[in-house]
Amino acid sequence: MRPVLYTVTSAKREMASTMTITLEPPRQVGIGQTGAAEPGAAQVGIAQTGVAQPGAAEPGAAQGLVPIAPGQFNMLWSWGVGEAPISASQSGLDGALVHTVRDVGGVTKALCAKQPGDVVGVRGPFGRGWDIDTARGQDLIVVGGGIGLAPLRPVVHTILASRSDFGRVALVVGARSAAELLFRSELDCWWRDRAITVRTIVDRPSRDWHGSIGIVTNELPRLEIDPGRTVVMVCGPEVMMRFVALNLIERGVAPEAIQVSLERNMQCAVGQCGHCQLAGYFLCRDGPVLTWEVARPLLEVREL
Amino acid sequence: MRPITMPEELAHHRFFEKFPDELRRRLAECSNNVIFEKGVTVCTEGTPARSFFAIRTGRVSVGVHVPSRGLVSLETLHRGDIMGWSWVLPPYRWHFDAIALEQVRAIELHADCILPYLEEDPAAGFRLMTSVATIMEERIDSARMRLLDLFGESDD
Ligand SMILES: Cc1cc2nc3c(=O)[nH]c(=O)nc-3n(C[C@H](O)[C@H](O)[C@H](O)COP(=O)(O)OP(=O)(O)OC[C@H]3O[C@@H](n4cnc5c(N)ncnc54)[C@H](O)[C@@H]3O)c2cc1C
Ligand code: FES
Secondary structure (H helix, E strand, O other): OOOEEEEEEEEEEEEOOEEEEEEEOOOOOOOOOOOOOOOOHHHOOOOOOOOOOOOOOOOOOOOOOOOOOOOOEEEEEEOOOEEEEEEEEEOOOOOOEEEEEEOOOHHHHHHHOOOOOOEEEEEEEEOEOOOOHHHOOOEEEEEEEHHHHHHHHHHHHHHHHOHHHOOOEEEEEEEOOHHHOOOHHHHHHHHHHOOOEEEEEEOOOOOOOOOEEOOHHHHHHHOOOOHHHEEEEEEOOHHHHHHHHHHHHHOOOOHHHEEEEOOOOOOOOOOOOOOOEEOOEEHHHHOEEEEHHHHHHHHOOOOO | OOOOOHHHHHHOOOOOOOOOHHHHHHHHHOEEEEEEOOOOEEEOOOOEOOEEEEEEEOOEEEEEEEOOOEEEEEEEEOOOOEEOOOOOOOOOEOOOEEEEOOOEEEEEEEHHHHHHHHHHOHHHHHHHHHHHHHHHHHHHHHHHHHHHOOOOOOOO
């Protein structure tokens, strides 16, 4: 599957190394016909893996790609550098894509440097996202650490759009420092609105930080929970997800009610190359969101 | 409406809620309510620690005084949290500074009253110490995870 060339329409700096980019689909159908393509873009030199998984719609058939769901990801391709899997940080938009990228290396640096008018190749959407429907009628705890809040933001948007479908909802957000709290102004709005409980906690406080200090697991005992009717969605560093899951299981939450989003290197993103394989699972196709019941034994397989 | 009794107050605090009634009743005899106004020092490193606090409302900043930096905050304790275990172990001195970030209402439990009872009733002592150890474990886990610097390089 070749990337569809999208145009960057806005690039917003979230913090020193993190950008949110909005991408608009080409006006005409197909690759190389947008007029905005960079030289040679139609003959992109990345792995071609054919079609998406059986049964799924062929992405990129029309102008843009099929809409991306919360927790799913796209492969974003920067000309001459490469591709990286990046989750949607907003969903439900009419054709546009919003991705929040943290610069950690080659591809993400290139993506963070994009300016309006630049072109980004997109393949997707891929994978299984958050199972939000199981949380309807239940209480929900959403836990995001660092850039891990990005794939959870569409979950919060979905909840706020149909708030009465859910019971108590708590969002717990952890970051290294206050300056590194992602979507800070939006978090402030959610906190002020009080439609959901918002708790932020930072690991390295500056002198002017008067909120909680520590890691997200410190906030969990402070939440009143009804374990039998609680669904949990967690995204962040793997150690953090593990401790969050263990903490909540100790309090009686069922492992199958805890959803985590796992990260592994990806290449084809359609379940063919095996780069993202964990035991019998291909994270690009069967994940990235898995229940803790499924994820835990996979994570026990330690890398050598 | 009759005023809430100390055993009932303890039963409403998550640290004590699962304790047997009798243990709660005895602990209540060793407790009183305290209020710390915003900015007030709750404890000072090196001074005798003859009690511990169960926070009912408000937040307490726990930290260490560092020359030229002042109080460096290490954690914030909230409603439902317990502050202090230095009362359990010799030499019974606070290991940190703590100040109230806003008005704090807490239950203060006095070691001189609790320790003899725990020695008399080892089962009760074991119950309380296991709960204190659980809190210590939570804080150690948290400190270890913070050492891992999970979120990677700073963005500052
Ligand atoms: C399903 C999925 C969804 C993702 N969603 C997002 C997202 O929404 N936003 C986002 O910013 N990132 C996201 N990532 C992570 C992103 O894909 C990687 O950061 C990216 O592939 C790294 O590629 P690179 O070429 O920039 O870095 P490389 O040049 O490949 O790596 C440079 C350095 O970064 C380290 N590194 C590589 N991957 C990561 C990582 N994931 N985290 C921290 N350090 C890493 C490497 O060990 C190396 O030291 C997601 C990953 C997956 C699997
Ligand atoms: S990335 Fe190729 S199988 Fe998942």
